[in-house]
Amino acid sequence: MRVAIIGAGRIGGNVARQLARAGHDVVVTFSRDPDRLRSRAADLGATAEPDVATAVAAADVVVLSVPWAAIPAALERAGSLAGKVVVDTTNQFGPGPMPAAGQTAAAFNASRMPGARYTKSFNTLTSGFQEQVAGRDPRVVQWLCGDDAEAKALVAGLIRDAGYEPVDLGGGDGCAVMEAPRRDGAVYGEEYRLPEAQQVAEAVRAGRGRGRL
C-alpha cells in the first residue's frame, strides 16, 4: 500500500519505519528542511517528497502526524484529502484552532479535511513506548476510531503490519475516550492488551464508558 506520512517526527517516523519494514511503499513529507527530510527518509526506509500535495495525491493512505499548531499549514499544503483514508495521530496540545466545547478533537479535525475517510489512531501512547513495543507479543493495543468502517478495516491492517493490535472503539463518539488528557474513564495514556481491550471497546460502544476491570 502507498502511505504518505505528513510529519515524520517521533510518531510519524515510527509508523513510517514499521510500515516500510512490513513492505509498504512509504513516502514522508512536510518538513521545514528538505535536506533533513531526505536524510530522515533514508533512515526510515522511506522516500522523501517535499511537496505535500504530490505525496498525498499518490497515496492510498495519509497519516497526519504533526504538532497541533502545525495542522493548518499541513492541511493547506496537502490540498484536498477528499476520498483519502486518513489516520490522524494528533493530540490537541499547544496553540492553534481548538475544538468547540463538547466537540472531540477527532470531529474537529475531520471537519478540517472535508470528504476525507477519517480515522484516528497511534495517539494514546508515547512515541518512545510505541517504538519500543512494536512487534512485541502479546501485542500492545493501538486504539482506532472513526465513522468509515471500510477505512477502519484498512487502517486496522496497517496497525497489525506496524506491530500492534488494533481495537476499534467505534465511530466519532468512541474517539472521546482516546483523547487527551489522561483521566479516569479514558484509554488515553494507558497500555492495553487483549482481551481486556475488547471488553473496554464493548463498554465504550455500548455507552458505558471505559469500563476498565
Ligand SMILES: NC(=O)c1ccc[n+]([C@@H]2O[C@H](COP(=O)([O-])OP(=O)(O)OC[C@H]3O[C@@H](n4cnc5c(N)ncnc54)[C@H](OP(=O)(O)O)[C@@H]3O)[C@@H](O)[C@H]2O)c1
Ligand atoms: N511524541 C509523542 O509521544 C506523541 C504521542 C502520541 C501522539 N502524539 C501526537 O502526534 C503528533 C506528532 O507528534 P510528534 O511528537 O511525532 O511530533 P514531532 O516529533 O515534533 O514531529 C513533527 C513533524 O512535523 C514536521 N514539521 C513540519 N513543519 C513543522 C512545523 N512548522 N512545526 C513543527 N513540526 C513541523 C517535522 O519535520 P521537521 O522537523 O523536519 O520540520 C516533523 O517531521 C502531535 O500532534 C502529537 O500531539 C505525540
